[in-house]
Amino acid sequence: MPARHRLASRDTQVRNIFDRIAGRYDLLNRIISFRLDALWRRKLIRVLGLAGRPAWVLDMGTGTGALALDACRVLAPGARVMGVDFSRAMLQRARRQGARAGREPRADYVMAHALAVPVRNEVFDAVMSAFVLRNVGDLEGFFRESYRVLKPGGQVASLDMFPPPQGFFSRLYWLYFGRLMPCIGSVVSGDPTAYRYLSDSVRSFVAPEKVAETLASTGFMDTRIHRYLRGAVCLHVATKPGRAPRDNQGTAEP
Numbered sequence: 001m002p003a004r005h006r007l008a009s010r011d012t013q014v015r016n017i018f019d020r021i022a023g024r025y026d027l028l029n030r031i032i033s034f035r036l037d038a039l040w041r042r043k044l045i046r047v048l049g050l051a052g053r054p055a056w057v058l059d060m061g062t063g064t065g066a067l068a069l070d071a072c073r074v075l076a077p078g079a080r081v082m083g084v085d086f087s088r089a090m091l092q093r094a095r096r097q098g099a100r101a102g103r104e105p106r107a108d109y110v111m112a113h114a115l116a117v118p119v120r121n122e123v124f125d126a127v128m129s130a131f132v133l134r135n136v137g138d139l140e141g142f143f144r145e146s147y148r149v150l151k152p153g154g155q156v157a158s159l160d161m162f163p164p165p166q167g168f169f170s171r172l173y174w175l176y177f178g179r180l181m182p183c184i185g186s187v188v189s190g191d192p193t194a195y196r197y198l199s200d201s202v203r204s205f206v207a208p209e210k211v212a213e214t215l216a217s218t219g220f221m222d223t224r225i226h227r228y229l230r231g232a233v234c235l236h237v238a239t240k241p242g243r244a245p246r247d248n249q250g251t252a253e254p
């Protein structure tokens with residue numbers, strides 16, 4: 001990990017959780033979300049319009065590399081994907097899965113904090129993340145760093161889970177996500193605290209409108225919120241002002 005960013009104690013806790021559950025993370029995602037997580041990631045890739053582009057893309061909090069791999073599947077030759085994460089165990093799995101997929105372009109995986117990505121300014125055509133925001137204590141810092149590394153005209157897209165609006169669905173949701181899911185997580189991963197953390201992190205997360213406000217205050221424009229599962233999962237998409245050079249042009253190596 002580059003020395004540029006010291007881990008806060010919350011970061012250390014989060015990193016330790018993902019180091020512990022890395023081996024069961026993908027399986028549990030599939031079980032807990034009934035495979036909807038894969039569908040939502042693909043929606044993100046579609047909304048960013050990455051198909052057939054030789055774009056340079058950053059995946060913040062890449063984990064086991066599921067989103068980065070989805071991007072590699074649709075990008076054109078000449079594209080580059082960088083996956084950044086601070087959990088060594090999650091990155092090991094990302095590298096293994098990337099090698100197994102064996103397709104070009106391949107993602108490069110880098111161990112770093114999402115608030116200190118080790119690249120120059122204005123390198124990427126798009127910055128994306130899935131299920132990461134809740135884990136990063138400093139929302140504004142996260143989007144400031146995304147803004148820094150994006151080219152003018154580039155897009156940021158962030159998918160995450162939010163507390164659904166009060167009502168019948170929310171009561172059902174918390175029955176499942178607050179009670180049943182942590183038990184399933186505990187049995188399958190053998191780690192009772194990790195999946196309790198997952199549930200608690202959603203319960204205490206901000207509203208989607210707050211994320212949109214933070215995007216605007218960081219300098220992004222044209223924020224759109226796509227809501228899935230009655231608002232329990234939202235995708236935020238916004239643009240850095242300015243006219244972009246064509247994909248993958250106007251910059252040297254990151």
Ligand SMILES: C[S@@+](CC[C@H](N)C(=O)[O-])C[C@H]1O[C@@H](n2cnc3c(N)ncnc32)[C@H](O)[C@@H]1O
Binds near residue numbers: 014086087090112130
């Ligand atoms: C819930 S997982 C999501 C992984 C992946 N994006 C996916 O779609 O499955 C969250 C990931 O973000 C990483 N993460 C959380 N906070 C981070 C931070 N501040 N810097 C770098 N990685 C972070 C964790 O290590 C973990 O791998």
